[in-house]
Amino acid sequence: MSAATSAPEPQRVTYREACKLAIRAAILADPRVVLMGEDVARYGGCYAVTKGLAAELGEDRIRDTPLSEAGFVGAGIGAALAGLRPIVEIMTVNFSLLALDQIVNSAAAIPHMSGGQFAVPLVIRMATGAGRQLAAQHSHSLEGWYAHIPGLKILAPATVEDARHMLQPAIDDPNPVLLFEHVMLYGEEGTLDPAVTGVDIVSARIRRPGSDVTLVTYGGSLFKTLEAAESLRQEGIEAEVIDLRVLRPLDMTTILGSVARTHRAVIVDEGWRSGSLSAEIAARIGEASFYDLDAPIRRVCSREVPIPYAAHLEQAALPQAPDIAATARALVKGG
Amino acid sequence: MTDFLMPSLGADMEAGTLAEWLVKPGDAVKRGDVVAVVETDKGAIEIEIFNDGVVSELVVPVGARVPVGTVLARLGDTAQTPAPKPPLAPAVAAPSPPTPPSASPPSASPPSAPPPSAPARPRSSPAARRLAAARGIDLARMAGSGPGGAIVLADLEAPRPAAPRGDLAARRGFDPAAMRLAIGSAMSRSKREIPHYYLSETIDCTAALAWLERRNRDRAPPERVLPAALFVRAVALALAKTPELNGYWQDGHFQPGGGVHIGWAIALRGGGLVAPAIRDADALSVDGIMAAMRDLVLRARGARLRGSELTAPTITITSLGDRGAEAVWPIIYPPQVAMVGIGRIVTRPWVVGGSIAARPVVTLTLAGDHRASDGHLGGRFLAEIGRRLQEIEAP
Amino acid sequence: MTAPNMTAAETRQLVLDTLAAIAPEADLAHLPGDAVLREELDLDSMDFLNFVTALHERTGIDIPEADYPSLSTLDGAVAYLRREPPGPATA
Numbered sequence: 001m002s003a004a005t006s007a008p009e010p011q012r013v014t015y016r017e018a019c020k021l022a023i024r025a026a027i028l029a030d031p032r033v034v035l036m037g038e039d040v041a042r043y044g045g046c047y048a049v050t051k052g053l054a055a056e057l058g059e060d061r062i063r064d065t066p067l068s069e070a071g072f073v074g075a076g077i078g079a080a081l082a083g084l085r086p087i088v089e090i091m092t093v094n095f096s097l098l099a100l101d102q103i104v105n106s107a108a109a110i111p112h113m114s115g116g117q118f119a120v121p122l123v124i125r126m127a128t129g130a131g132r133q134l135a136a137q138h139s140h141s142l143e144g145w146y147a148h149i150p151g152l153k154i155l156a157p158a159t160v161e162d163a164r165h166m167l168q169p170a171i172d173d174p175n176p177v178l179l180f181e182h183v184m185l186y187g188e189e190g191t192l193d194p195a196v197t198g199v200d201i202v203s204a205r206i207r208r209p210g211s212d213v214t215l216v217t218y219g220g221s222l223f224k225t226l227e228a229a230e231s232l233r234q235e236g237i238e239a240e241v242i243d244l245r246v247l248r249p250l251d252m253t254t255i256l257g258s259v260a261r262t263h264r265a266v267i268v269d270e271g272w273r274s275g276s277l278s279a280e281i282a283a284r285i286g287e288a289s290f291y292d293l294d295a296p297i298r299r300v301c302s303r304e305v306p307i308p309y310a311a312h313l314e315q316a317a318l319p320q321a322p323d324i325a326a327t328a329r330a331l332v333k334g335g
Numbered sequence: 336m337t338d339f340l341m342p343s344l345g346a347d348m349e350a351g352t353l354a355e356w357l358v359k360p361g362d363a364v365k366r367g368d369v370v371a372v373v374e375t376d377k378g379a380i381e382i383e384i385f386n387d388g389v390v391s392e393l394v395v396p397v398g399a400r401v402p403v404g405t406v407l408a409r410l411g412d413t414a415q416t417p418a419p420k421p422p423l424a425p426a427v428a429a430p431s432p433p434t435p436p437s438a439s440p441p442s443a444s445p446p447s448a449p450p451p452s453a454p455a456r457p458r459s460s461p462a463a464r465r466l467a468a469a470r471g472i473d474l475a476r477m478a479g480s481g482p483g484g485a486i487v488l489a490d491l492e493a494p495r496p497a498a499p500r501g502d503l504a505a506r507r508g509f510d511p512a513a514m515r516l517a518i519g520s521a522m523s524r525s526k527r528e529i530p531h532y533y534l535s536e537t538i539d540c541t542a543a544l545a546w547l548e549r550r551n552r553d554r555a556p557p558e559r560v561l562p563a564a565l566f567v568r569a570v571a572l573a574l575a576k577t578p579e580l581n582g583y584w585q586d587g588h589f590q591p592g593g594g595v596h597i598g599w600a601i602a603l604r605g606g607g608l609v610a611p612a613i614r615d616a617d618a619l620s621v622d623g624i625m626a627a628m629r630d631l632v633l634r635a636r637g638a639r640l641r642g643s644e645l646t647a648p649t650i651t652i653t654s655l656g657d658r659g660a661e662a663v664w665p666i667i668y669p670p671q672v673a674m675v676g677i678g679r680i681v682t683r684p685w686v687v688g689g690s691i692a693a694r695p696v697v698t699l700t701l702a703g704d705h706r707a708s709d710g711h712l713g714g715r716f717l718a719e720i721g722r723r724l725q726e727i728e729a730p
Numbered sequence: 731m732t733a734p735n736m737t738a739a740e741t742r743q744l745v746l747d748t749l750a751a752i753a754p755e756a757d758l759a760h761l762p763g764d765a766v767l768r769e770e771l772d773l774d775s776m777d778f779l780n781f782v783t784a785l786h787e788r789t790g791i792d793i794p795e796a797d798y799p800s801l802s803t804l805d806g807a808v809a810y811l812r813r814e815p816p817g818p819a820t821a
Contacts, residue, residue, distance in 0.1 A: 263462050263488060294462040294488045295481055334481045551795050556783040559795070561775050604755060604772070632776050656774045 008194035016186040018163035019049045019125075023087065026171055027053075027061050030085060033171060036063040036072055037089030037125075046091050047127055047186050073099035073124065077107050077176075080122040085171050090126040092134075093142045093180065107176035108151030119174035123167065129182040129220045129270055130318055136306035139314070141270040143180045143219070144277030147248040153177040154247040155201055158222040160190030162245060165199040173201065180247075182220030182270075204251040206258065210240035213328045214258040216281055217268035218244035221319055225268050228324035237332050247277060255281065256289050263294035264331045268324050273301035295331040300324050337386050339408040341401050344375055344645040345668075347521035350473050351375045352400040353407065362390045364410070369641065371407065376510070376517035377609050378635075382642040386410055399471025459486035466491050514607035525666050529584075530705040533664050536717035538724055539687075540680055540695045546727045550621075563654045564625040566677050566697075569723035570652055571595050571616035571624075577716040579708045580673040580701075581649045589672060589707040592649025598668065599628060600653040601635045610668060611640050612647035621727070655679055662698040672707040675720075676700035738808060745807045748784045752777050763805035785811065 013021070026033045035050065041064040044051030054062040065072035069090060076088035090096045096103065107120050130139035147154045153175050157163045163181070170177040207222065208229050217225040222243050229239040240258050244250070259265050265285050269278040282297045303317040341351055355372040364370055369381040370390075388410035395407045457474045459467070463486045467474050474486050481487030525531075543565050551559045574581045574595050582592040595617040598610035611634075613619070613627045634640050651668050654677040663676035678698040685694035699720055703713045736744070746758050753771040761770065768778060782793050782801065791814045793801070800810040 263460075291461045291465045294460040295485070331482055334479075334484070334487070548795065556779065556786040556793060559779060559783075561779060563775070602774070604753065629776070629780075656776075658768065658774065 010194065011192040012189055013160055013164075013192055014186065015160050015163050015181070015188045015190065016047065016049055018160040018190070018192065019167075019181060019186075020051070020053065022164050022167035023050060024053060024057070026085075026087070026168055027057055029168075030171070032083065032085040033087065034061050034063065034079070034084060035087040035089060036065050036076065038065055038067055038072075038091055040064060040089050045089065047181075047183065049181075049186070050089075069095055069098035070102055073102040074106065076122050076124070077102055077110070077120055080107075080120045080176075081110070081118055085121050086123070087167070087171070088122065088124045090124060092138050092183075093126050093128045094137050094140055096124070096126055096142070103146070103152070103176070103178070104149055108149050111175065112151055120176045121171065121174050122176045123170045123179060124176070125167075125179045125181060127183045128180045129184060130302075130307040130314055131184040131220070133309055133311055133314060134183075135309040139183075139307035141220075141302070143178070143247055144269070144271040144280075146178050147250075147277050147280075149248075151175065152248060153201065155179045156219040156245060156247055157181065158185065158219050158243055158245070160188070160192055161196060162199060164192055165196065166201055166245075168198065169201045177201070180219060184220050188223070201246055202251065204245055204254040205243045206240060206254065207243045208239070208241040210238035210262065212238045212240075212262055212332050213264040213266060214240045214242060214255070214262045215266050215268060215324065215328060216242045216244065216255055218247060219270070221268045221270050224319060224321045225324055227321040228328065231321065231325050232328055232332075235329065237329060239328055250281065250284070252284055252288065255285065256292075259285055259289045260292045263292055264328075265293070266298045266300060266324065266328050266331065268300045268319055270302050270319060272304050273299050274304060276301065298327050298331060300327050336391070336412070337388060337410045338406045339370070339384055339386075339410055341373070341395075341403050341405045341407055342382060342642050342646065343403040344373075344377065344380060344642050345517075345521065347517040347524075348375055348377075348403060349476065350400055350402045351380075352471060353395050353397055354379055356393055356397060358390050358393075358408075360390050360392055364388060364390060372639065373642070376513045377640070377645060378514075379639050380642050380645065381639050384410070388412055396471075400473055401471060402473055457486055458484055460488070463487050463491055511606050514603075518607065521668060522666050525669050529667050529669065531667060532703050532705050532710050532713065533700065534703070534710055534713045534717055535662060535698055535700045536714075536721060537683075537696050537698045538721040539685060540697050540724065543724045543727055544680070544695055558622070560621055560625045561628075562680065563656070563677070564621050564628060565724065565727060566654060566699075566720075567597055567599065567613060567616060567624050567628070567652060568619070568621055569720045570650075570675050571597055571619075572723050573716055573719035574650065575617060576719050577708075577712055579712055580703065580716055582672060582707075583649070583670040584672050584704055584707055585670050594649065596647040596649045598648025598651035598671070599631055600651060601632055603636060609635050609640065609645070610648060610651045610653075611635060611644035614644075614647060650674065652677065662700055664700055665702040667702050667704055672704035673713075674702045676702070736812070738812065741808045741811050742804070744788055745785070745804060745811070748781060748788070749804075751784065752781055761804055764803050766802055767804065767807075768802070791815070 023035055039046055040050045041054035041059050041062045050062055073088055076086040079086045107122055110118050110120055128143055129141050143154055143156060146152055153173060155166050155170060155177060157166045166179065170179055208226060210229065215225050215229060225241050229241050232239045240262055242255060242258055267278040267281050269276060271277055273279060278299045278301055282299060285297055300319045300323050302319065305317055307317055308314050351373040353371060354374045358364055358370045364384050365387045366385055367383050370384045371382045372379050373382050390408055391411040392409040394409060395401055395405065458479055459474050460481060464474065466488060472491060477486050477490055479486035480490055543562065547560060547562060547565065578591055581595055583590045594615050596612040596614050597616040599613055600608050600610040602608050611631050613624060616624060619627065648671065650671055650673050652675045653663055653665055655663055657679055659679045661681055662678040665674035665676045667674045680695050680697045682693050683696050684691050685696060687694065699717055701713045701717055749771065750758055752773065756771050767773060773781065786793055789811055791811060797810065801807045
């Protein structure tokens, strides 16, 4: 008992709290770290991630910005160039399109165009994904687009551990890093192991080992995929679930290693399939592991429509656990 | 330069697995030499070569399963030193995938030849194709269980029925399930294609058994003769009078056999059967036939048969033995045109010289191919066997 | 080595070894002494001739055909081999 009290207890937290813990710790640890975005300070963030942080840390460190994505993302880039370690929050990836020029033409390009003379140690956090009936202007999963851009690193924490720990290495990285938080994860609870004090932003993780089929996914689709894997287990199919964590650069070593064992791959991505991250992964598996494949590569993606508002239509448009299980089952059992 | 091909060892053989090369490039070989061991549905069979020459190249690696007709090795003239690899041969790397049955080397096709129709390509996964190539498995003969009916790894790795203990397990390459399929395939073809007619004749065996008893009485067991040897000899001699039953039905007409080579059906312990040839049985003495039968049974059950022994038979005999049934109605083994059945010798009331006596009798049966002969001829044949069994002459 | 010079156990083992060579898949450890060998082990006439031949080669006993019924069971074969003198025929 005495030994137990001296060691920190595992902590049950929500994904939202884990994000907040990460921001708070980063700001406390380094005076160069500031967070800015729409409604992040007084309102506490549109998903309440920064609720209370402005009062604790001061509005110098948690700053509200005008509703001008191009403006405040540009300011973040300038601050990073000037020596700060800014975290910029964009309410949702849909709105980040207003700042595409800043992100793609400036943040991603400047380190390269300057021959490495200027680093852009900027982190942009944004919410992504559907499920909250926020309709087609707030619900899309466009992280795959950003994963297209050389010069950016793209992170997609799915677990509370990654939500808690991926931010710091993202801040430390000299490149601009985009960090995508799925809106349906904020309320999810998980356990923070106090023994884990950091994670890498390089590798994918096998969240569930299996021998029959590899399910590659990330972010908001991870738990649907794990649910599908559990239902497959009851049918005698052991699915291996890979959480990409990092969408650019992709950890193909983990993916190909898994496919070499299972000989089958399904990619689950809430993004649309056309010209997508799932297409890229499928292509790379085909390029590198063709002779390991015992079945066609399959994808489970969102329907190719702007995400609908109506709840039943929205759910019908998204990948669901039964779809994932059915796709994997067909690969393993044939038919 | 000649090609040594995967032989067909029977109507039921479509492919074989090269189990062992007994020659290497540079070796001189002559007609009849055993040069390789091939695993078939009948077990491991020694394969002879049919040309003299010098082995210039082994084309098919050990472990590869290839269809009948595939080039296994190339043979140069005896005078030549081992020829270098022909430059046109597309780098015949050892693990080259099995050649499709009908494919000929591209360089061999004359320019005017019509383009070969693309062979039907089985749906199969890349991983299954890789494994099949490594193991020499012909995917064209497999059924797939994967997505869209594709052949997948599981189809190649499906556990085969466990081999029974003992001699079956010891007989390399023998798979009872595969043999059952092969028998089923050959017998189905026979029943589908061959219009069988059946005849039976019951023969008094008193004279034959008396002769046998005298013969065996003073002999040590290794020299003893079984009744079956007398039956085989009687069949072989009777065939001289009815050659229409000794041969093959091929390409729409009867082709006489080049000699009387009697296929002797041997039941394998644990199931299945093979019918290797007793060659030139009409020229053998009873002792010679008995020795051939012992040798074939020994090798069929334990060691190896030779490829030519499986292809040589011009007619087949099935003998049920002294624990079998009284009569059998055989199914002809294509492309042969007749099969003789010999039942168990039983003691029955028999009319001898106007009175009834207890006599040992046997029921001989004949299945004949009506395309090649008629029942009238078959009846004469059975009667001739019966006559031969009444007057067994030494040796 | 002839059977009459062997112990009953040795003779029995000789018969079993001979049968094992002919029917290697059989469970001879549990073969009843009075079981009819040809039925129990599914021996055809060639198998039985090979059985007799092998016993002859190991013991020198001639085993004429007329005596075959004595060899129909394991117990019968052991008793027969211990009773009969070796013949003059083979070395």
